[in-house]
Amino acid sequence: MNILVTGGMGYIGSHTCLALYKAGFTPIIYDNLSNSSIKVLEQLKIIANHTFEFVEGDINDRDKLEATLNDYNIKAVFHFASLKAVGKSTEQPLRYYDNNVSGTVTLLTAMQKSAVKQIIFSSSATVYGDPQYLPIDEKHPITATNPYGWTKVMVEQILNDWCLANEQNLAIALRYFNPAGAHPSGLLGESPTGIPNNLMPYISQTAVGQREFVNIFGNDYDTEDGTGVRDYIHIMDLAEGHVAAFSTHQKDSGSLVYNLGTGKGYTVLEIITAFSSSANVEINYKFAPRRAGDIASNFANASLAQEKLGWKAKLNIKAMTDDTWRWQSKYPNGLED
Numbered sequence: 001m002n003i004l005v006t007g008g009m010g011y012i013g014s015h016t017c018l019a020l021y022k023a024g025f026t027p028i029i030y031d032n033l034s035n036s037s038i039k040v041l042e043q044l045k046i047i048a049n050h051t052f053e054f055v056e057g058d059i060n061d062r063d064k065l066e067a068t069l070n071d072y073n074i075k076a077v078f079h080f081a082s083l084k085a086v087g088k089s090t091e092q093p094l095r096y097y098d099n100n101v102s103g104t105v106t107l108l109t110a111m112q113k114s115a116v117k118q119i120i121f122s123s124s125a126t127v128y129g130d131p132q133y134l135p136i137d138e139k140h141p142i143t144a145t146n147p148y149g150w151t152k153v154m155v156e157q158i159l160n161d162w163c164l165a166n167e168q169n170l171a172i173a174l175r176y177f178n179p180a181g182a183h184p185s186g187l188l189g190e191s192p193t194g195i196p197n198n199l200m201p202y203i204s205q206t207a208v209g210q211r212e213f214v215n216i217f218g219n220d221y222d223t224e225d226g227t228g229v230r231d232y233i234h235i236m237d238l239a240e241g242h243v244a245a246f247s248t249h250q251k252d253s254g255s256l257v258y259n260l261g262t263g264k265g266y267t268v269l270e271i272i273t274a275f276s277s278s279a280n281v282e283i284n285y286k287f288a289p290r291r292a293g294d295i296a297s298n299f300a301n302a303s304l305a306q307e308k309l310g311w312k313a314k315l316n317i318k319a320m321t322d323d324t325w326r327w328q329s330k331y332p333n334g335l336e337d
């Protein structure tokens with residue numbers, strides 16, 4: 001079965017293409033390469049011993065989408081394509097709404113025209129805002145604190161309405177907690193452009209000597225050691241979660257939501273210690289003021305995914321830091337070098 005993977009050259013999409021292929025599906029990658037390298041294709045080929053189909057295109061290009069959906073006889077879409085930098089989204093809100101929200105409307109319009117009725121969407125735990133309770137289950141109210149977050153809330157609403165309008169449609173929004181780690185081969189991973197916003201890539205670039213020290217944003221939170229707590233989930237587990245969601249609900253319809261997390265939170269200091277042990281280097285850090293918009297803690301109640309999808313995260317923090325280090329030390333400057 002052919003599945004269109006928008007944003008399939010990116011960090012999460014590329015790992016999910018491997019999981020889809022391993023499960024017997026045929027992913028067709030659709031990406032405009034705005035935040036990824038064409039070299040990802042070579043890495044995928046080495047890992048899977050398979051040449052993945054790739055269409056260079058934008059989700060705002062409805063004609064190209066329609067042609068791709070028809071030419072490849074696509075049955076379902078895994079929709080990863082989006083811009084994801086929280087800070088940039090507050091500087092360039094229209095660009096974010098255009099890419100993430102208008103782009104999704106264009107994609108759904110093309111799907112409707114081509115009679116493709118199933119979509120798996122990359123949502124985010126960011127839709128829970130500042131948690132009212134922990135661990136966070138799917139019933140927790142949703143909101144946002146920045147335009148990026150609002151694009152996720154809005155797309156979830158659009159998917160709801162799209163399913164209400166046609167009882168055959170299926171939309172599954174997967175709310176990721178904090179994706180981390182890399183492919184265990186070290187051949188595929190996350191390589192952000194510029195200064196990383198996220199903790200794990202910042203630590204790994206510090207470990208490899210590209211950054212002097214990690215700024216820890218706040219050490220006065222109400223947590224075990226005062227630093228922020230997050231639910232880090234290994235990219236391989238996350239990729240498998242997508243396959244589990246689609247395989248379980250392939251014959252269903254309606255609008256569904258699942259948390260993908262481990263259920264366990266780690267502090268920033270715990271992540272630095274784990275990484276230091278994986279890389280066998282000391283990682284310098286300094287305490288800095290809290291980052292605007294940050295929350296003290298969040299971690300998932302992931303029992304719905306376990307109960308309904310039979311999916312559970314298997315890999316621990318050591319696997320995340322070991323695999324990230326393998327990737328970072330093999331490709332210190334990402335694949336472009």
Ligand code: NAD
Nearest residue numbers: 007010011012031032033034035036058059081082122124
């Ligand atoms: P990424 O930037 O590595 O991958 C996104 C891919 O989409 C890139 O290859 C980019 O070139 C492509 N893309 C962007 N806009 C496009 C467009 N208009 N047309 C075609 N392709 C386009 O990001 P990622 O970390 O792999 O994230 C994948 C999805 O998961 C995104 O929707 C993101 O918002 C969501 N998400 C990510 C995280 C995280 O921490 N990484 C957490 C929660 C949710």
Ligand code: WQD
Nearest residue numbers: 086124126197198199200202215216217228229230268294
């Ligand atoms: C984790 C912890 C920071 C960097 C973000 C988005 C969210 C989602 C995932 C897409 C926090 C601390 C970080 C640093 C630090 N993305 N930190 N020094 O903020 O939980 O979530 O990415 O949907 O929408 O907001 O992840 O990795 O940025 O931060 O101390 O240099 O590490 O304060 O406690 P976050 P993160």
